[in-house]
Amino acid sequence: MSNHSEAVFEKQPMWAGGRSPFNVSYGKLMMWIFLLSDAFTFSSLLIQYGAQRFSNVQNAVTTKWPDPASIFNHFPFMHGLHLPLLFVSVMTFILILSSVTMVLAVEAGHRNSKKEVERYMIYTILGGVAFLSCQAWEWATFIHEGARLDGNFFGITKEGYAHLGSVHFGSHFEWDKAVDRTNGPVPFAALFFIVTGFHGFHVFSGVVINVVMYIMTVRGTFERRGHYEMIEKAGLYWHFVDLVWVFVFTFFYLI
Amino acid sequence: MSTAALHAEHDSHHHDHKESFISKYVFSMDHKMISRQFLITGIIMGLVGMGMSLLFRLQLAWPDEQFGILETLLGKWGKDGKIDPNFYMGLVTIHGTIMVFYVLTAGLSGTFSNLLIPLQLGARDMASPFMNMLSYWFFFLSSAVLLTSIFVETGPASAGWTVYPPLSALEKAVPGSGLGMTLWLVAIALFIVSSLLGGINYISTVLNMRTKGMSMNRMPLTIWAFFFTAILGVLSFPVLLGAALFLIFDRSFGTSFYLSDIYLEGVGALENIGGSPVLYQHLFWFLGHPEVYIILMPALGITSEVISTNARKPIFGYTAMIISLMGISILSFIVWGHHMFITGMNPFLGSVFMILTLIIAVPSAVKAFNYLATLWRGNLRFTPAMLFSIGLVSFFISGGLTGIYLGNAAMDIQLHDSYFVVAHFHLVMGSAAIFGMFAGIYHWFPKMFGKMMNNTLGYFHFWFTFISAYLVFFPMHFMGLAGVPRRYYQFTLVKEFDVWMDVNKLITIAAIMGGMAQVFFLWNFFYSIFKGKKATQNPWESNTLEWTTPVEGIHGNWPGEIPTVYRGPHEYSRPDRESDFFPQHLPDETAPVTAPQEGEQTAPTEVVPQETVESSVFFAAIKRVLGLS
Numbered sequence: 001m002s003n004h005s006e007a008v009f010e011k012q013p014m015w016a017g018g019r020s021p022f023n024v025s026y027g028k029l030m031m032w033i034f035l036l037s038d039a040f041t042f043s044s045l046l047i048q049y050g051a052q053r054f055s056n057v058q059n060a061v062t063t064k065w066p067d068p069a070s071i072f073n074h075f076p077f078m079h080g081l082h083l084p085l086l087f088v089s090v091m092t093f094i095l096i097l098s099s100v101t102m103v104l105a106v107e108a109g110h111r112n113s114k115k116e117v118e119r120y121m122i123y124t125i126l127g128g129v130a131f132l133s134c135q136a137w138e139w140a141t142f143i144h145e146g147a148r149l150d151g152n153f154f155g156i157t158k159e160g161y162a163h164l165g166s167v168h169f170g171s172h173f174e175w176d177k178a179v180d181r182t183n184g185p186v187p188f189a190a191l192f193f194i195v196t197g198f199h200g201f202h203v204f205s206g207v208v209i210n211v212v213m214y215i216m217t218v219r220g221t222f223e224r225r226g227h228y229e230m231i232e233k234a235g236l237y238w239h240f241v242d243l244v245w246v247f248v249f250t251f252f253y254l255i
Numbered sequence: 256m257s258t259a260a261l262h263a264e265h266d267s268h269h270h271d272h273k274e275s276f277i278s279k280y281v282f283s284m285d286h287k288m289i290s291r292q293f294l295i296t297g298i299i300m301g302l303v304g305m306g307m308s309l310l311f312r313l314q315l316a317w318p319d320e321q322f323g324i325l326e327t328l329l330g331k332w333g334k335d336g337k338i339d340p341n342f343y344m345g346l347v348t349i350h351g352t353i354m355v356f357y358v359l360t361a362g363l364s365g366t367f368s369n370l371l372i373p374l375q376l377g378a379r380d381m382a383s384p385f386m387n388m389l390s391y392w393f394f395f396l397s398s399a400v401l402l403t404s405i406f407v408e409t410g411p412a413s414a415g416w417t418v419y420p421p422l423s424a425l426e427k428a429v430p431g432s433g434l435g436m437t438l439w440l441v442a443i444a445l446f447i448v449s450s451l452l453g454g455i456n457y458i459s460t461v462l463n464m465r466t467k468g469m470s471m472n473r474m475p476l477t478i479w480a481f482f483f484t485a486i487l488g489v490l491s492f493p494v495l496l497g498a499a500l501f502l503i504f505d506r507s508f509g510t511s512f513y514l515s516d517i518y519l520e521g522v523g524a525l526e527n528i529g530g531s532p533v534l535y536q537h538l539f540w541f542l543g544h545p546e547v548y549i550i551l552m553p554a555l556g557i558t559s560e561v562i563s564t565n566a567r568k569p570i571f572g573y574t575a576m577i578i579s580l581m582g583i584s585i586l587s588f589i590v591w592g593h594h595m596f597i598t599g600m601n602p603f604l605g606s607v608f609m610i611l612t613l614i615i616a617v618p619s620a621v622k623a624f625n626y627l628a629t630l631w632r633g634n635l636r637f638t639p640a641m642l643f644s645i646g647l648v649s650f651f652i653s654g655g656l657t658g659i660y661l662g663n664a665a666m667d668i669q670l671h672d673s674y675f676v677v678a679h680f681h682l683v684m685g686s687a688a689i690f691g692m693f694a695g696i697y698h699w700f701p702k703m704f705g706k707m708m709n710n711t712l713g714y715f716h717f718w719f720t721f722i723s724a725y726l727v728f729f730p731m732h733f734m735g736l737a738g739v740p741r742r743y744y745q746f747t748l749v750k751e752f753d754v755w756m757d758v759n760k761l762i763t764i765a766a767i768m769g770g771m772a773q774v775f776f777l778w779n780f781f782y783s784i785f786k787g788k789k790a791t792q793n794p795w796e797s798n799t800l801e802w803t804t805p806v807e808g809i810h811g812n813w814p815g816e817i818p819t820v821y822r823g824p825h826e827y828s829r830p831d832r833e834s835d836f837f838p839q840h841l842p843d844e845t846a847p848v849t850a851p852q853e854g855e856q857t858a859p860t861e862v863v864p865q866e867t868v869e870s871s872v873f874f875a876a877i878k879r880v881l882g883l884s
Binding site for chain 1: 382383386451454455456458459462463489492493496497498500501504508509510512528529530531534537538
């Protein structure tokens with residue numbers, strides 16, 4: 001795997017107990033198993049999305065499902081402009097960048113370079129916080145437009161595309177449940193909140209973990225230990241969260 | 256230096272520290288103590304679950320009778336000595352939940368995975384003792400929440416242990432769908448966390464913490480079973496978490512993932528619609544079917560070990576046993592649809608699920624025949640553990656055969672939700688798994704508590720339980736074939752079912768007998784913990800490593816170095832040896848049983864045969880199965 005792993009585990013021709021079969025420590029193995037398990041949790045959420053999504057397809061051409069490009073078209077300080085998916089692309093870019101800095105931190109850890117680990121962990125934490133802030137803004141906008149857990153008025157009706165949100169955006173919007181609920185598939189907004197919320201919770205946990213890792217690095221815990229494996233484990237988690245976002249992004253914004 | 260060795264060293268420094276009562280008995284991080292905690296919690300939960308089944312059996316046998324004691328016992332739920340119909344549903348639900356999750360998942364695999372994985376693999380403790388402790392305490396919390404839900408004013412959850420929406424999603428549906436259901440969901444969420452913490456630990460320990468020489472193809476079959484069980488748990492429970500998350504939102508936050516149009520008197524009854532209750536069933540059974548094997552496989556593993564030891568024969572088809580476990584594990588993830596044949600599933604999809612389901616009969620039959628072949632002409636020692644293992648084989652066969660009926664979509668449409676199903680799963684996973692658990696308790700009691708259990712009481716316990724289990728569940732097949740539906744409160748208004756009244760009485764009497772038989776066990780268990788005969792080092796003359804640890808069970812398991820392993824776990828009655836067993840840790844050169852444990856480390860490594868290369872074990876096994884070698 002890496003210099004570090006080779007340093008920790010002496011090579012033997014054949015594994016017969018007492019040593020790791022995959023040349024990973026049990027801690028890293030546990031993280032992998034946890035991530036596998038977590039992948040199944042996210043799968044169950046995305047399967048729920050898929051089931052709702054595809055049961056709302058009337059035929060190949062017309063669909064009742066709202067068009068994400070028309071809903072997620074806002075950008076901070078660019079009021080009123082139609083900028084489809086621009087903001088979420090920026091979010092995604094930030095998260096992927098933070099994954100890159102995480103890789104750099106792990107790599108610096110292999111070289112036992114404490115200063116560099118600290119620097120890249122700070123960048124990673126900043127990236128995570130930036131992503132969470134973006135998500136907060138996106139949620140706030142979406143809620144402001146009238147999205148609720150218990151109903152949805154985004155969608156396509158017989159009369160054509162109904163997207164009250166941008167019409168009423170910014171005004172004192174009163175959402176009449178009884179009238180508007182017929183417009184779109186009800187679970188649309190609820191799914192958005194639950195799935196991105198669950199992912200956001202993971203990002204939040206990741207930021208907390210990264211902060212802890214940063215503090216431990218600054219205090220020299222890993223330096224004394226002689227290796228930065230904890231950074232690697234946190235990195236595994238962080239990359240997983242990033243990977244899941246790619247799926248969430250694809251499902252909610254692109255399909 | 257390897258991390259495992261670091262860990263071991265770290266632990267061995269610890270074992271002579273003075274421990275306080277709290278750190279030794281309450282928040283213990285020692286795997287042996289945690290396994291005892293799991294076992295005793297599991298036994299208590301089992302008693303609650305069994306007590307509930309006796310209550311609703313009373314109602315089924317004597318629906319018009321009034322039992323004064325019920326009013327004293329249950330208060331408003333037993334008014335005029337009759338069980339309230341809503342509470343009856345609550346009893347059925349909580350009985351199922353407790354038995355499936357709390358007794359046969361946590362109580363069985365929690366107990367024996369914790370006890371045996373480190374001991375049989377030669378590890379000082381679990382990979383993460385702290386997570387192990389958390390796992391138990393999440394389980395404890397979960398049990399407490401579930402038991403609390405029985406006492407809330409609207410009664411416990413009462414939508415069946417599968418808690419299908421909309422019944423479980425709408426508070427108005429039944430009283431039990433109120434606070435009781437919320438507590439049920441909280442309890443299950445905590446349970447999932449516990450099972451995840453445990454499962455991750457079990458898998459990493461099996462993969463990473465084995466002693467020298469303990470290659471995968473020398474692991475006892477118990478460990479293989481726990482290993483696959485843990486994988487199933489880690490992959491399937493998260494999906495239940497997802498399903499429960501949506502259900503929680505549907506219940507409490509106004510979403511409608513599982514709620515579709517429900518009309519009462521021509522008017523839409525719900526504000527929020529658009530979801531699909533069938534999706535819940537898909538998500539639930541994606542857990543639910545692997546869960547069946549999470550329950551059964553540890554019992555099968557324990558049985559393999561107990562039967563081989565007490566038949567004084569190598570287990571028949573060691574690698575076939577592993578491959579069949581693996582086959583069952585893989586198949587268990589792709590057969591969940593057979594629980595849903597009558598949901599309006601596309602018949603083509605139904606046939607796919609049907610074929611996959613029937614394929615499970617192959618690995619299951621491999622296991623059954625291997626048990627029989629191991630017993631065949633063995634030098635049988637009928638210890639209580641052996642009897643319970645043979646009992647498991649009996650239930651596994653008699654209950655498994657009806658699985659072939661139920662796996663057929665055409666049959667299942669008739670038999671679905673009838674007593675035939677109840678009979679099937681109570682035999683094949685209920686009775687079989689609980690017998691596996693009893694076998695494990697009787698077999699490893701000396702290791703857990705350093706004392707012996709009384710054999711005579713064990714025999715009484717076995718025979719009464721065995722006979723009553725068949726008396727309870729066998730007649731249910733006929734009731735189910737006649738169309739008697741499960742989960743009904745009483746059948747007095749259906750004339751056609753009058754003929755089954757006597758059968759119902761027989762079943763209830765047998766159930767009470769089975770319940771009372773557990774007194775033998777409880778007395779034996781708790782009395783022996785304190786006053787039992789002191790256990791010897793290796794009471795069953797077994798090969799596996801756990802019998803090389805000191806009887807009193809120290810922290811860190813082995814006082815000195817961990818023994819090295821030289822051969823597979825089932826080498827009984829080798830013709831070239833005087834004694835009929837050959838412990839795994841004795842090198843080939845040394846004299847048999849009496850050889851001291853020291854000096855093993857100096858044994859030359861050439862003793863390790865070539866075929867311990869991990870990847871070759873499966874190819875070798877496949878070759879052996881195909882008769883190519």
